[in-house]
Amino acid sequence: MHHSLRRRLFGWFGFAILISVGLGYAIHGLVEPSSLALPLALGGGAMVLWIASGGIAWAVTRPLVELVSVARDIGEGKLDRRMRLGRLGRRGRGRGHGGEVAVLAEAVNTMAARIEQQLADQRELLAGVSHELRTPLGHLRVLIDTAREAGEAAPSGMLDELEREVIELDALVDQLLAHSRLEFARVERRPLDPVELAVRALERVGEDASKIEVESEVEQVSGDPTLLGRALANLLTNARAHGRGLVALRVYDGEPGELCFCAEDRGPGFAEGEPERVFASFVQGRERRGGSLGLGLSLVERVAVAHGGRAWAKNLADGGASVGFCVALGDLQ
Incomplete structure (x- = not known):
């Protein structure tokens, strides 16, 4: 020039x-x-x-x-x-x-x-996080007050409920940290076993490891274990919470040069036009009943793109839905 x-x-x-x-x-x-x-x-x-x-x-x-x-x-x-x-x-x-x-x-x-769009997204995210944090924090305050008043006679299930609220807060913070790492392109790659990664994700959300279906001979994937694990956990949580239960977590060869993970559920599937929108931030499907910030599947897509891949959602012919992502084999060892 x-x-x-x-x-x-x-x-x-x-x-x-x-x-x-x-x-x-x-x-x-x-x-x-x-x-x-x-x-x-x-x-x-x-x-x-x-x-x-x-x-x-x-x-x-x-x-x-x-x-x-x-x-x-x-x-x-x-x-x-x-x-x-x-x-x-x-x-x-x-x-x-x-x-x-x-x-x-x-x-x-x-x-x-x-820059203007990023700041607008951050303001929207902060507003959503503030709203989502109020609910579990409010529950914790009520439970703590109840336990204090009951003393030693506190119901045994109260501690379990407290633990659930803490886990919910921990999961929300985990989502936000993952989004922050992707925002600053902090992807730490290391050799990973994709099957082991999938099994750990099943165990992390309390699902039976027998639900994994392996249809690939790929033995290693180069990727960020925290981000990939978070993306898989989000797939499984989405299927269980909004798809009426997980049917299977599949690990298979996708298009040439891809390795794919997908969660299949037994829910009613997506409404018309919904598969194209579910990966946007703050979008919630028709089966959601509150308590969700709408970041789960958005994070799945961002993790997939950071690993040279893509994410998708579709209805299954026999009922239910399939939501998953692929990573590029160019990033595989």
């Missing part, structure tokens, strides 16, 4: 010099043989060159001044500020006046839009 700008500046100044020389020659011819011919010719040529240089400088710096103003406003937190591309955008990249500045302006606008 800088070569194009150099060529345009060279052409503009060359044209200005030609005009100034031509005007000086014309003035010299008109007043010759007067002794003022040469001074007038030089003065006229210099005046034209000075005016042309000012015009060129204004044309080059005007969009840059606006760009500095936009960058300063964005730095001060005014994220809705954008560069007005105008003629810069209409003339195309790398061609015509302002081509390089148009590319830079578009990059600044894209950066500001992404």
Whole structure:
């Protein structure tokens, strides 16, 4: 791009010099043989060159001044500020006046839009987390007050209920930490056994390990054990809580170059158009009954993408649904 700008500046100044020389020659011819011919010719040529240089400088710096103003406003937190591309955008990249500045302006606008969207998502996440934390914390306060009043005569099941509330809080914090790691691209890869990974996920959510179905000969996967384990746990929790029970956790070869994990349930399946939306943050399906932030399947998709793969959801022909994700074999050992 800088070569194009150099060529345009060279052409503009060359044209200005030609005009100034031509005007000086014309003035010299008109007043010759007067002794003022040469001074007038030089003065006229210099005046034209000075005016042309000012015009060129204004044309080059005007969009840059606006760009500095936009960058300063964005730095001060005014994220809705954008560069007005105008003629810069209409003339195309790398061609015509302002081509390089148009590319830079578009990059600044894209950066500001992404930052604005990320902050909006964070505000929405914080609002949702605040709401979700109130419920288990409120339950804990009631249970603690009840236990304090009952003393040694406290019901035996109260401790179990307290434990469930603590586990719910721990799971929510775990989800948020996983989202934070993905946000900052902190994916720590190491060799993993995909079958062992699946079995641990089943045990983590209290499901029978016999529900695993292995249809792949892949022995190792290179990935982040915490993130992959969290994604598998989310699949299983989703099937159990919103799919009326887990039928099977399948590990199989997907499309060429993929290894896939999917949880199949016995629920009513997805409503029309729902499979395309379930991986968005804060989206809850028709079978959800509160107590969910809507981050589980969103995290599954983000983990899959971080491992070079994809996520999907679909209805099964015999009833129920299948929700899963794949990782690229390029990331496998």
